[in-house]
Amino acid sequence: MLESLTKSYGKAGTAVVDGINLEIENGEFVVLLGPSGCGKTTTLRMIAGLEKITSGSIKFGDKVMNDIPGDRRNVGMVFQNYALYPHMSVFENLAFGLRSRGTTKVEAAIRVDEVLEMLELSAMKRRKPRELSGGQRQRVALGRALVGRPSVFLMDEPLSNLDANLREQMRIEIGKLHHSLGITTIYVTHDQGEALTLADRIVVMHNGTIKQVAKPREIYNSPADSFVAKFIGSPGMNLTEVELRTDGDRIRGGEAISLPREAARVVGSHLNKKVLLGIRPELLSLVGDENDAKIVGEIQLVEQMGSQLQTYFKIEGPSSSQNFIAKLPPDSTPRIGEKIALFARPSDLRFFDALSGNALDRLLDIDEVKAESLVG
Ligand SMILES: Nc1ncnc2c1ncn2[C@@H]1O[C@H](COP(=O)(O)OP(=O)(O)OP(=O)(O)O)[C@@H](O)[C@H]1O
Ligand SMILES: [Mg+2]
Incomplete structure (x- = not known):
């Protein structure tokens, strides 16, 4: 849950995220949608604990997370540019985070294999990222976030580096993955097609504020204002x-x-x-x-x-x-x-x-x- 969440940069900086309120249900797939610069990434990074919040609060359940460091929030994050370790194999990329958090070698191997299997990456296990296609790399990035068994899954434009066909394929995979695992997911995109197809609810943002939070159908049928009306739909x-x-x-x-x-x-x-x-x-x-x-x-x-x-x-x-x-x-x-x-x-x-x-x-x-x- 986000309460009056605000972020400004610099001393008297204007708020790039301006007092947003949002309640997210357990297991829900929520998409933050809005034009470039509206504050989507900043919001996600605050939830992940990668960005200090200026005011307001972030709660997981009843627990205030404001001062809990990112690595103790139990979130899995997937970025647009994968950010895989180039010198490590697929297996090592997934195992690294687990090992550094003290999971035993045997346990880590079991969990990594499980996730690789689920994402149909087992055959690629020994390869380096450069030996993979864009879609495969993106699946490894998903796997790396999943292997830590996060309670919240955060994704920032995870598909924007892929070509149109692959993007659609991966979008379907992400939808299926959410369906089978049911992990609470916050997904950032400026692609309304992704938002309309994946989201349980869409949060339309503009200039650091939330314009509307609703089911895709309602956003499309009954936009809350002329901005949402113009922004949703193509054209x-x-x-x-x-x-x-x-x-x-x-x-x-x-x-x-x-x-x-x-x-x-x-x-x-x-x-x-x-x-x-x-x-x-x-x-x-x-x-x-x-x-x-x-x-x-x-x-x-x-x-x-x-x-x-x-x-x-x-x-x-x-x-x-x-x-x-x-x-x-x-x-x-x-x-x-x-x-x-x-x-x-x-x-x-x-x-x-x-x-x-x-x-x-x-x-x-x-x-x-x-x-x-x-x-x-
Ligand atoms: N470190 C920073 N210092 C100052 N301003 C910043 C910083 N990071 C982001 N901003 C500003 O905050 C605003 C929101 O940025 P943010 O990255 O959250 O947008 P976004 O909605 O993710 O956009 P995009 O779709 O382009 O990724 C932008 O105007 C950006 O210039
Ligand atoms: Mg962004």
């Missing part, structure tokens, strides 16, 4: 500032956006106010009807992505034009310069405060709205 959520007003049987936001009158309940108290309207690129469609939100824009660029066409289009906002992205089916034929209408379900729209960017109250599901209006 992130489309956002535009609008002021929605009732106009006949529609609700309009400038020239480009219109919603059915029925969506009034979805829009709720955000009517006649400046808000940020958000919609995910994958939830925009070329087909729709009068029950859908309609967004009109001019196509600027079409990128062939294999399974879809990533289509960039310009919509007219209240003050200036805005760029939106839609993922369209590969057999559609959007043409540059063409003006098209895109549709979205009103329940897929998200609203954020125009100033703070904070998500505005959770939307009612449109089906629920319809049912209610039938009754009422």
